[in-house]
Amino acid sequence: MEKVVLDVPLMWADHHVMKVREVLTKLDGVTDVYASSAWKQVLVAYDPAKVKRETLEQALAQAGYPVGQGETPILVPPTEKRRDPRWGDLGFRMSQTYRADLEMSGDFRKW
Amino acid sequence: MAKKKVRTPEEASRDAAAIALLERALQINAETCFYRADEITPCPIGADGLCCRFCAMGPCRLVGDVDMGVCGATRDVVVVRNFARAVAAGAASHSDHGRSVAYTLLAAAEGNPVYKIRDPYKLFEVARYLGVKVGDRPVEEIARDVAIAALGEFGRIEGELLYLKRAPVKRQKIWRDLGIAPRAVDREVVELLHRTHMGNDQDADHLLDQCMRCALADGWGGSMLATDLTDILFGTPAPVRAEANLGVLREDMVNVIIHGHEPTLSEIIVAAAQDPEIVAYAQSKGAKGVNLAGICCTANEILVREGVPLAGNFLQQELAILTGAVEAMVVDIQCIMEGLVPLANRFHTALITTSPKVKVAGALHLEFDEHRALEIAKQILHTAIDRFPQRGEVFVPNYRSPLVAGFSHEYINYALGGSYRGSFRPLNDAIVAGRIRGVVADIGCNNARLCHDENHYYVVSEFLKNDVLVVQTGCGAIASAKKGYMTPEAAMEYAGPGLREVCEAIGIPPVLHMGACVDNSRILTVLSQMVTETGLGDDISDIPAVGMAVEWMSEKALAIATYCVASGAYVIMGGVRNPLAGSPEVMRLTTEGWEQKVGGRLEFVEDPKEIVGRSLAHIDRKRAALGLEEYNPAKWGKSGDWRMRQVLELPFEARIEAVYGGRK
Amino acid sequence: MSRYIATRAIRGANAIVAEAEALLQKALAEKGPDAPVAFTNTAYYLPVIYGMMAYPVTKIGDLVPVIEKAKSLLHPPPDENWWVPYLGETLDCGMATLLAEEAIEGIRFAYGEQPERYPGFRMTGSASFTSPEFETEEGGGGYLNGPIDDIQLRSWGIQLVDGRMPGFAALLGAARTNQAAVALVRELQRRNILVFLMGNVNGRSIIDQLHEEGVEMGYDTYIVPFGRDTIATIYPLGFATRSALTFGGLKPGQWREILLYNKYRVFAFAIALGEVDDLKYATAAGAICYGFPVIADTVIPQILPTGVTRYEHVISMPWEEIDAPTDEEKAARLVQKAIEVRGVKVKITEVPIPVPYGSAFEGEVVRKADMRVEFGGRASRAFEYLRMVPMEQVEDGKIEVIGPGFEDVPVGGAMDLGIVVEVAGRKMQEDFEPVLERQIHYFINGASGIQHIGQRDIAWIRISKTAAEKGFNLRHFGDILYARFHADFGAIVDKVQVKIITDPALHAEWLAKAREAYDRRNRRLADLVDEAVDTFYSCVLCQSFAPTHCCVISPQRLGLCGAYNWLDCKASYEINPTGPNQPIAKGQCLDSVKGYFTGVNEYVRVASQGKVDTVAMYSIMENPMTACGCFECIVMVIPEANGVMVVSREDPSMTPAGMTFSTLAGMAGGGLQTPGVMGVGKYYLTSPKFLSADGGFRRVVWMSSFLKQTMAEELKAVCEREGDPDLLDKIADETICTDVEGLLAYLEEKGHPALTMPPLF
Incomplete structure (x- = not known):
C-alpha cells in the first residue's frame, strides 16, 4: 500500500472535490482518497500492484484536474503600482453617511 | 556675522538621507537653511507676536514697560x-x-x-x-x-x-x-x-x-x-504603492523634482515624461529616461494620484539639489525657499519657476499656461534633459522606504465596506469598542529650527503604540513615509494590539496618507462622516480626536489650525515658540475661550512628550464623555493570520488534522 | 478581512466568476439564449440578482450582463508584502461570487441539475401537517430542497418577525463527526433557529451525516438541505434577499437597503464546518456583505473588529479546542458563540422532559408506523381545557395523572385523555382562557416525537415509539405545560396546576365541564362585536420587518397573519404593557359603514411613521388596511366581475388577476395602502365585517380551493348567514378557471350575486 499527496491546483472548491473523488475512487486499487479543496491537494492511498501513480495522474488530467498544473484564473491582474484597476469605474464617491444606514439601524427586534 | 553654535547633521535631522546630505553640505561648504537657522536668532519680540508694524507711527515693540503702541494698541x-x-x-x-x-x-x-x-x-x-x-x-x-x-x-x-x-x-x-x-x-x-x-x-x-x-x-x-x-x-486618490526619500533619485536617469503645491502642471509633466519623444530625447543625451520625484505637497498630490515617488519634505528641497543628481527642480507655488537659487547655481540644476504668481530672482521662468500645458511640460523636460550631460559628481544617499498612499475619504469609505456596504461604521465601531483609542491628524510642515522630522517620528510612534490611528497630510506625511510608518507591515511592527487588528482587517497602514496640506479638508469630511455615522456624539468636538502640526512653520499651518479649532477640534501646534505668548489674555481666548465658543482649543506646546501626553489625555477625556469603554489594550489582538501560518507550515496529512486544533 | 482570507476569497471570486462565464458560454451554445432559467415557486426570479441588480433573469441570455456585473466587481488579490488595502475589494469580490453562484445554479436548473439529486432521500412533507392520515409514502423523494419557495418563506414570516424563530444558520461543509453534526443541528433546533445545509469536505456533506443518522430534514423540522456543494449557499442568501423584499417593503435594486435590512433584522450566521477553501472564503465574503458573520470549527484567521457585521466578522473555534467533554457540549458552545456573535437574543425555556424540546420540533410528524400510542383521532377521545380558578384552589406545580398510564395500551393503540390546566393569577381574566388554551397545541408539539393536532375536544396527540423509549410518559405533558405557561405567560399567570385524566369516569365528567365552557366561550365570542367594545388593539410586531405597517385588530377583524385576534392582543397587552399590542381607543366613529374611527386614524398615523393617515376598517376600496408580508390570504378586486378574489398563500396557481400569490404579495405587502388589494387572515372571511362596506362575502367571486376545502364548515355557515346557502358553489376556484373570461362565464352560469350588486367603482 502506498500513499501519495498530489497537488491539484484546479481543485479550488468543493464541487471539484466531488468530481476528483469520483474519478479516483472509481480506479481499481485506490483504497482511500482525501481530496482537499482547501489545500488543493489529494491524498491517495493505493495498491501499487493494481494501479500506478501515473494512472492516477492520467485519470485526474482527463477529468480536467492535471496534477501540479494550471492555476485559477485571475480575471483582474494587479497593476504595476497596485492602484486598484477598478477604482476608476466603481461608479460612486460617497462623502456623506448613507441615509438608509441611519434609518435602518434603528430599533429592531423590540419584542 | 558672529559664529553661533551650529548643529551637527545628526542634531539637525533624524532622517538618514538628510544627515548624509548635511554632511555632504559641510564637505562642499554649501549653505542650507539648517545652517542659517543656527546662524539667525529669531527675533524674540516678533516671536511673541509683540511687534506692531501695522502703521508708520511704529514699528512699536511692546516689551518691557511698554504695554501700548503709539496709537494705544494693547x-x-x-x-x-x-x-x-x-x-x-x-x-x-x-x-x-x-x-x-x-x-x-x-x-x-x-x-x-x-x-x-x-x-x-x-x-x-x-x-x-x-x-x-x-x-x-x-x-x-x-x-x-x-x-x-x-x-x-x-x-x-x-x-x-x-x-x-x-x-x-x-x-x-x-x-x-x-x-x-x-x-x-x-x-x-x-x-x-x-x-x-x-x-x-x-x-x-x-x-x-x-x-x-x-x-x-x-x-x-x-x-x-x-x-x-x-x-x-x-482622479480621486485610492491606495497606490510608491517609495519615499532621496534614494528615489536615479543615477542613470534625468531626475526632475517637482516642488510646490499645485498639481495642475505637474500632472502634465508626469504624462509628458512617459512620452516616447521625451524618452527618446533623454536617451539621446545618455540617460535611460526621465525620473520624476516630488517634494512638498506637489509631491503628495502626484503621489496619491499617480504614484510618483517622494524625494522628501520641505527641509529636503535644498538637500535634493545637493545630491548633484537633479537636472531640474520645477516649482510652482508656496514653500519654495529662495535659498535654492544660489545652491542650484553651484550645480547643473535648473531651478524653474512656472506659476504666474511666483518668480524667484535668478531662476528660469517658464510660465505655465493651461492652454499650452503639454508644450510647456515638454519644454521643461527638454531643459532638464539638456542639463543631464553637465551632471557632475553625484551623491545620492541610498535611503528609500516603501509606502502605500492615497487615502481619500471616498476610498476610506469604500475600504470599510466595499461598493455595497461602504461606510464609516467599522471605524466608529473600532473607536467605540476601544480597539482604536482615538484619531490623531499629524499634519503640516518641517521647521529648520527643530531637529528635522524628530517630532513627527516621535509623536507618530507614540500614538501607534497607544492604538491611536494617525492620519497625515503634507510634510508630516512625507516624514512618516520615509520612516516606514506607511507600509501595511508597519501595523504589525509599530501599532498597539487593537489598532493592529483593525489595520489587518482592512489591510491599511497604521498611518494614513491623506494627501497634500490643502487636503486637510478631507479630514474635515472624514470627521463629519464619523459624526453622522453616529456612536461618537453629534458634533466634531465630541470625537476623541486631536489635530496637530508638530513642526509647523507656515502661515497656512495657522490657518489650518484655526479652521480645525473652529470646526471643533483640539489642535496642538508643536515645536516652536507660541506666537501668542505676548498676551496671556489672547492665549486664554484661544484655549478656554474658543473651547466655550466652538468646542475646540488651540495650544502651542514645544515639548513632543507633552504633546503626546495632552493628546492622549484629551482622547481619554472625550471617550469618557461619550461613555465609551476605557481604553484597555489587553482586550485586543486575537485576530489575524498568525494562527493560520502555523497550520500552513505543516505537511498535508498533519495539516488536515491540525485545522481542528490541538486537543486541550 | 485578514490578508490570508482576502487573498483566498479574491482568488475564489475570480475563479468562480471565470467558471460561471465558461458555463454560461457552454449553456448559450448548447441551449441557446432563450432557454428558460428559473428557480421554482418564487416570484423573485433569481433572487440575489433580482435584489441587487433589479434585473429579472428569465432566460440564459439574461445572465450575460449578470456575469459582466460580477466581473466588474472583481479585484486583484493582495500581495505577500507591501500590500494595498483589501477589505472593500474582498467584499466586492464576495458579491461577485454570489452573482456568479446564482448564475451557475440558474444554469444548473436549466440543465435539470437542480435541485440536486440525492437517491434515497426524502424530505418531511408539509402536507401531513393537517392530518397524519394524509401521509404519502413516496412523494417528493430523491432530491434535496433547492430554493425555498415563496409560500414557505411567508409562512415562516410571522415566526421570524415575532422572534419565535430567531434567524437562520447556514451550515457549510461537514462536521467533525456524525455525532457532532447531529448535536449542532439539535442545538440550533432547540433554539428554533432555521438550519440550512450545504457544502462538503472531502466529498462528505453534513447532509450525508444527518441522513445517515436518521435526522428528519424538511421545512417542518426547520432543517433544509440545499445541496452538497458551496454553490448552494446562494439559496439561503436568496432567502435572505427575499425576506427583505417580502417583509421589508424594499424594492429590487435597493441593494444597500436589502443588505442593511439583513444586517439589522435577519439574524443569520454561517458555520463553516471543516477546512475552508477559496470558494467558501469568497462566499463568506458575500455573506459578510449581508452582515452575516462566519464561525468556523477549524483554525482560520479571525477577523474580530466589527462594523460590516454587527459584531465580529469571522471567528475560529477549532473543534478540538472547545473546552467541553462531549460533542453535544462542544456543539452547544459553538452555537452559543455563534448566537452571541450575531447578537441574537434567544429565550429557551428548559422543559424537564426526556426528549429534545423546541419549536423546531413543532412540525414533526409521527407516522402511524412509528407511533407508540395516540389519544384522540378515530379510536379515542382527547380534550384539553384550561380554566381560571381562584388563587387558593391552585397548588402551583402540582401535576396529577389521574388514571392509568399508556404502558398497558398495545403498541399503536389508542386511549382517552383529558388535559385540564387550572391557572390563577391576579391579572388573569376569563377572556384569556381560550387564548391560553390554544397555546397547549404549540407547547405540546414542541417536544420531539410528540405530535399534537386540533384543539378543545377534537385534540389529537401521538407519542412516537422513540419518545416512549426515552421514557416520555403522560406526566410530562404536565411538565411541559407547567414550564411553558410560567415562562411565556408569567405576567398573567401566577400559579399553574395540571390534571392529566385517563380515568374513564372522571374523563367523562371533565369533558362535560369542558364542553359547557366551550359553549359559553362561543356565545361570548358571538357577542363580541366591534360595536360592543370601545377599544381595538394594534399589532406592530411586524414593524421589526415592515417598519411602517400597523395592524388594527378589532373583535371582528383578526390580524392578517391569522395568529392574533382581539383577545390575544388583549392578553398580550396584559403580559407586556409596552409590547407590540397596544390598546387603541376607537374614538369618534366617523363612518360606521366603512369603519372610520378618529382613534384608529390617529394611532395609525403615528405607528406608520406618517405613511398612512386614514384606515377604513371594513373596506377594500377606500384606505384599506396595510399589510406587512405574512398575510394568510390576499383579497383583490376583479373589476370585470364586480367582485373580489381570495388567494391563499398555499395556492401556487395562477389567478384571474393574471398573477400568482407571490406576485400579488409584492403589491399587497410592505406597509403600503393599495386600494383594491388587501392581505388578510383567513378567518376574517367568516366575519360579518368582512368587506362589509363593499358588500361583504357575497363579493367573493373566486377563491383558492384550499380555502374552500379546509374551511368548508365555516364558509358554509357564512353563506347561510348571507342568505345564499349555495353561494360557495357559485364561487370559482383555480380548478375551474384562472382567467377573467373563464371566471365571468362561470359566474354567469351560476348566477353569482356579485354580478347584480351595485358597481364597486
Whole structure:
C-alpha cells in the first residue's frame, strides 16, 4: 500500500472535490482518497500492484484536474503600482453617511 | 556675522538621507537653511507676536514697560493682529490655489485638449453640494457649471458657503449662532485684512472671531474646493504603492523634482515624461529616461494620484539639489525657499519657476499656461534633459522606504465596506469598542529650527503604540513615509494590539496618507462622516480626536489650525515658540475661550512628550464623555493570520488534522 | 478581512466568476439564449440578482450582463508584502461570487441539475401537517430542497418577525463527526433557529451525516438541505434577499437597503464546518456583505473588529479546542458563540422532559408506523381545557395523572385523555382562557416525537415509539405545560396546576365541564362585536420587518397573519404593557359603514411613521388596511366581475388577476395602502365585517380551493348567514378557471350575486 499527496491546483472548491473523488475512487486499487479543496491537494492511498501513480495522474488530467498544473484564473491582474484597476469605474464617491444606514439601524427586534 | 553654535547633521535631522546630505553640505561648504537657522536668532519680540508694524507711527515693540503702541494698541490686540495676518495669508494661499484649480476645471470643461474630467463620479457628487443639476447632461456641461459655481464661492454675493452644509448640523448651528459662518472665501480674507488695518477692529475676542470665519472659509471653502476639483480633474486618490526619500533619485536617469503645491502642471509633466519623444530625447543625451520625484505637497498630490515617488519634505528641497543628481527642480507655488537659487547655481540644476504668481530672482521662468500645458511640460523636460550631460559628481544617499498612499475619504469609505456596504461604521465601531483609542491628524510642515522630522517620528510612534490611528497630510506625511510608518507591515511592527487588528482587517497602514496640506479638508469630511455615522456624539468636538502640526512653520499651518479649532477640534501646534505668548489674555481666548465658543482649543506646546501626553489625555477625556469603554489594550489582538501560518507550515496529512486544533 | 482570507476569497471570486462565464458560454451554445432559467415557486426570479441588480433573469441570455456585473466587481488579490488595502475589494469580490453562484445554479436548473439529486432521500412533507392520515409514502423523494419557495418563506414570516424563530444558520461543509453534526443541528433546533445545509469536505456533506443518522430534514423540522456543494449557499442568501423584499417593503435594486435590512433584522450566521477553501472564503465574503458573520470549527484567521457585521466578522473555534467533554457540549458552545456573535437574543425555556424540546420540533410528524400510542383521532377521545380558578384552589406545580398510564395500551393503540390546566393569577381574566388554551397545541408539539393536532375536544396527540423509549410518559405533558405557561405567560399567570385524566369516569365528567365552557366561550365570542367594545388593539410586531405597517385588530377583524385576534392582543397587552399590542381607543366613529374611527386614524398615523393617515376598517376600496408580508390570504378586486378574489398563500396557481400569490404579495405587502388589494387572515372571511362596506362575502367571486376545502364548515355557515346557502358553489376556484373570461362565464352560469350588486367603482 502506498500513499501519495498530489497537488491539484484546479481543485479550488468543493464541487471539484466531488468530481476528483469520483474519478479516483472509481480506479481499481485506490483504497482511500482525501481530496482537499482547501489545500488543493489529494491524498491517495493505493495498491501499487493494481494501479500506478501515473494512472492516477492520467485519470485526474482527463477529468480536467492535471496534477501540479494550471492555476485559477485571475480575471483582474494587479497593476504595476497596485492602484486598484477598478477604482476608476466603481461608479460612486460617497462623502456623506448613507441615509438608509441611519434609518435602518434603528430599533429592531423590540419584542 | 558672529559664529553661533551650529548643529551637527545628526542634531539637525533624524532622517538618514538628510544627515548624509548635511554632511555632504559641510564637505562642499554649501549653505542650507539648517545652517542659517543656527546662524539667525529669531527675533524674540516678533516671536511673541509683540511687534506692531501695522502703521508708520511704529514699528512699536511692546516689551518691557511698554504695554501700548503709539496709537494705544494693547498687547492683546497687537498679538491677535499678527496672528490674524498670518491666518489671512494662510487662508489666501490655499484658497487662491483652489481658485486656480477651478479655472483649470473650467478650461477642461470648455474643451482644453490637455485636461480631462478624469473622475466624473466625483463631479456628480460635488455638483450635488454646489446645487448643480446632474440629470443626463453631458459631463462637460456639468463640469462647466461646477467650475462656475465653485468660482462663485470666492466672490459669493450673499448667503454663506455652500459647503458648510457638509458639516454636522450642530456644527453649522454653532457657526451661525456665533456669526462666524463664512459668506464668501475672498470676502473673509479681505475683511480680516481690513479689520487688522491700523485703527480698526480693536477687540481681541471680536478679531479672533473673524480669524475663525476667515479660516473656515479656507477649510470648508477654498481648500475643500481645491481638493474636490483636483480630484475631478486628476482622479480621486485610492491606495497606490510608491517609495519615499532621496534614494528615489536615479543615477542613470534625468531626475526632475517637482516642488510646490499645485498639481495642475505637474500632472502634465508626469504624462509628458512617459512620452516616447521625451524618452527618446533623454536617451539621446545618455540617460535611460526621465525620473520624476516630488517634494512638498506637489509631491503628495502626484503621489496619491499617480504614484510618483517622494524625494522628501520641505527641509529636503535644498538637500535634493545637493545630491548633484537633479537636472531640474520645477516649482510652482508656496514653500519654495529662495535659498535654492544660489545652491542650484553651484550645480547643473535648473531651478524653474512656472506659476504666474511666483518668480524667484535668478531662476528660469517658464510660465505655465493651461492652454499650452503639454508644450510647456515638454519644454521643461527638454531643459532638464539638456542639463543631464553637465551632471557632475553625484551623491545620492541610498535611503528609500516603501509606502502605500492615497487615502481619500471616498476610498476610506469604500475600504470599510466595499461598493455595497461602504461606510464609516467599522471605524466608529473600532473607536467605540476601544480597539482604536482615538484619531490623531499629524499634519503640516518641517521647521529648520527643530531637529528635522524628530517630532513627527516621535509623536507618530507614540500614538501607534497607544492604538491611536494617525492620519497625515503634507510634510508630516512625507516624514512618516520615509520612516516606514506607511507600509501595511508597519501595523504589525509599530501599532498597539487593537489598532493592529483593525489595520489587518482592512489591510491599511497604521498611518494614513491623506494627501497634500490643502487636503486637510478631507479630514474635515472624514470627521463629519464619523459624526453622522453616529456612536461618537453629534458634533466634531465630541470625537476623541486631536489635530496637530508638530513642526509647523507656515502661515497656512495657522490657518489650518484655526479652521480645525473652529470646526471643533483640539489642535496642538508643536515645536516652536507660541506666537501668542505676548498676551496671556489672547492665549486664554484661544484655549478656554474658543473651547466655550466652538468646542475646540488651540495650544502651542514645544515639548513632543507633552504633546503626546495632552493628546492622549484629551482622547481619554472625550471617550469618557461619550461613555465609551476605557481604553484597555489587553482586550485586543486575537485576530489575524498568525494562527493560520502555523497550520500552513505543516505537511498535508498533519495539516488536515491540525485545522481542528490541538486537543486541550 | 485578514490578508490570508482576502487573498483566498479574491482568488475564489475570480475563479468562480471565470467558471460561471465558461458555463454560461457552454449553456448559450448548447441551449441557446432563450432557454428558460428559473428557480421554482418564487416570484423573485433569481433572487440575489433580482435584489441587487433589479434585473429579472428569465432566460440564459439574461445572465450575460449578470456575469459582466460580477466581473466588474472583481479585484486583484493582495500581495505577500507591501500590500494595498483589501477589505472593500474582498467584499466586492464576495458579491461577485454570489452573482456568479446564482448564475451557475440558474444554469444548473436549466440543465435539470437542480435541485440536486440525492437517491434515497426524502424530505418531511408539509402536507401531513393537517392530518397524519394524509401521509404519502413516496412523494417528493430523491432530491434535496433547492430554493425555498415563496409560500414557505411567508409562512415562516410571522415566526421570524415575532422572534419565535430567531434567524437562520447556514451550515457549510461537514462536521467533525456524525455525532457532532447531529448535536449542532439539535442545538440550533432547540433554539428554533432555521438550519440550512450545504457544502462538503472531502466529498462528505453534513447532509450525508444527518441522513445517515436518521435526522428528519424538511421545512417542518426547520432543517433544509440545499445541496452538497458551496454553490448552494446562494439559496439561503436568496432567502435572505427575499425576506427583505417580502417583509421589508424594499424594492429590487435597493441593494444597500436589502443588505442593511439583513444586517439589522435577519439574524443569520454561517458555520463553516471543516477546512475552508477559496470558494467558501469568497462566499463568506458575500455573506459578510449581508452582515452575516462566519464561525468556523477549524483554525482560520479571525477577523474580530466589527462594523460590516454587527459584531465580529469571522471567528475560529477549532473543534478540538472547545473546552467541553462531549460533542453535544462542544456543539452547544459553538452555537452559543455563534448566537452571541450575531447578537441574537434567544429565550429557551428548559422543559424537564426526556426528549429534545423546541419549536423546531413543532412540525414533526409521527407516522402511524412509528407511533407508540395516540389519544384522540378515530379510536379515542382527547380534550384539553384550561380554566381560571381562584388563587387558593391552585397548588402551583402540582401535576396529577389521574388514571392509568399508556404502558398497558398495545403498541399503536389508542386511549382517552383529558388535559385540564387550572391557572390563577391576579391579572388573569376569563377572556384569556381560550387564548391560553390554544397555546397547549404549540407547547405540546414542541417536544420531539410528540405530535399534537386540533384543539378543545377534537385534540389529537401521538407519542412516537422513540419518545416512549426515552421514557416520555403522560406526566410530562404536565411538565411541559407547567414550564411553558410560567415562562411565556408569567405576567398573567401566577400559579399553574395540571390534571392529566385517563380515568374513564372522571374523563367523562371533565369533558362535560369542558364542553359547557366551550359553549359559553362561543356565545361570548358571538357577542363580541366591534360595536360592543370601545377599544381595538394594534399589532406592530411586524414593524421589526415592515417598519411602517400597523395592524388594527378589532373583535371582528383578526390580524392578517391569522395568529392574533382581539383577545390575544388583549392578553398580550396584559403580559407586556409596552409590547407590540397596544390598546387603541376607537374614538369618534366617523363612518360606521366603512369603519372610520378618529382613534384608529390617529394611532395609525403615528405607528406608520406618517405613511398612512386614514384606515377604513371594513373596506377594500377606500384606505384599506396595510399589510406587512405574512398575510394568510390576499383579497383583490376583479373589476370585470364586480367582485373580489381570495388567494391563499398555499395556492401556487395562477389567478384571474393574471398573477400568482407571490406576485400579488409584492403589491399587497410592505406597509403600503393599495386600494383594491388587501392581505388578510383567513378567518376574517367568516366575519360579518368582512368587506362589509363593499358588500361583504357575497363579493367573493373566486377563491383558492384550499380555502374552500379546509374551511368548508365555516364558509358554509357564512353563506347561510348571507342568505345564499349555495353561494360557495357559485364561487370559482383555480380548478375551474384562472382567467377573467373563464371566471365571468362561470359566474354567469351560476348566477353569482356579485354580478347584480351595485358597481364597486
